[in-house]
Amino acid sequence: MDQLLQHLANAVIVGGTYALLGIGLTLIFGIMRIVNFTHGELYAFGGYMMYFFAVVLGMNFYMSIAFAICAGMLLGAAIEFLLLRSKRGADIDTTMLIMIGAWIVLQNTEHLAWGSIAKSIDSPFAIEPVTMGPISLSRIRIFVLIVAVALIVATYVLINRTKLGKAMRATFQDSSTAALMGINTSAIYTITFGLGSALAAAAGALLGPVFVVTPTMGDLASLKAFAIVILGGLGNITGAVFGGFILAFVEEMGASYISSGYRDAMGFLIIIVVLLFRPTGLFARSERVG
């Protein structure tokens, strides 16, 4: 029982960052219909920017996180502006190929810029864990969860309660009618891609100090983000949050009670099951985003 509680707590902690990754990806797909293969690279980019600001420049830890998120947003907006803007209305296959190309370029640039040796980032948190009854959790992981949840709530409020969010939802539902309402849909696309990328970079910046930063860390993150988004239903933000926690839970349980070697495989196992029985995702509605 104690062990189960510990595993549940671990799943919640990991789930927060998974949800963050998933929301970013689902937002981009839901609003822009772009299968974003660079999502994992934005995650890795967030990790490297964290390393750059906190270690190379020696900046304050918390400030570094904020800067890394902003850098991710700028890179995402630049990708959209340079690679996707002129291809608006193009076939989904075309944009998919562009994004695969961008993914390869970004990953190799990371290799070139930082080398292939893993980078570690020190955190200001004490090593000894917080113990609550049978559960013990590392301080930095609790911090990561809190920030992740705060970012998820902020995204939710932005989409559902602000004028910009209204314009984003209108653009997603019917972009030409949204344009008739005076919404600058091109700008909405750039902002959406920037926002989704910022969330991926946030996950990377938060987990960089927990693990290490490597040029290939984005690959698994990408795969998991897709898994989360498929679980929750493409374009469904609430679904992505649940998808993130479900994936974390299944991985944790699978790793603990079946075999730890299968941790990363567990997620894909449930995707296969979900796709077989609910191909539109667990939380699918007929429409998306929101």
Added chain:
Amino acid sequence: MLEIKNLVCRYGKVTALKGISLKVPANSLVVLVGANGAGKSTTLRAISGLVPAASGSIRFNGEEISGRTASRILSLGIAHCPEGRRVFGQMTVLENLEVGCYLRKDAALIRQDIDHIFGLFPRLAERRKQVAGTLSGGEQQMLAIGRAMMSRPKLIMFDEPSLGLAPNIVSQTFDIIRGIRDSGTTVLMVEQNAFAALDMCNYAYLLEAGSMALEGPGERLINDPHVREAYLGAGLAHA
């Protein structure tokens, strides 16, 4: 108020408009009738900036607007209520109206205008928190009209406002459109229901295969043998 001269629009290699000209005087209700694919919707889409003009000019109150962005054209005072209503189905009635005044910044007046729309369409007021996709066709049409009015346009364009609506709702919709004209907003309307449209308008244009075939006051078109034959169903005792 609106003046189009020799407007040409192309979709790829297909020429949808082959140099049309039309005028919409202030405070009038002008209709554009014609068969499917004649270019009626394209004309409206070109005016509101959704379709680029290959050549020709579109002037609004003397200002050239072809080539301008949709949001610029809207802010000059041209609203477009699109074909098929196109309400934002996952957003509430209130949110749809708020998106309709996306460019406006005068919060107090916006409140007032929303109340005005709800006064005009009490059914919408009852359903203000309901998502628009669950409204009936007629209610969605009211919402689409209300949404277009939220930008406080000088000219409002309706594309097939009667499409897919029950007959009693159609006449109600036309009453509302007449009311909009009577309250001082100029109207340009595209309509397949040619008889009703010609009957209510001040002036009409007949578009055939991308060219203007005929123009004149509504009555004259109603009594034109060609129009009667092709669009009104000759032999029906309409007039």
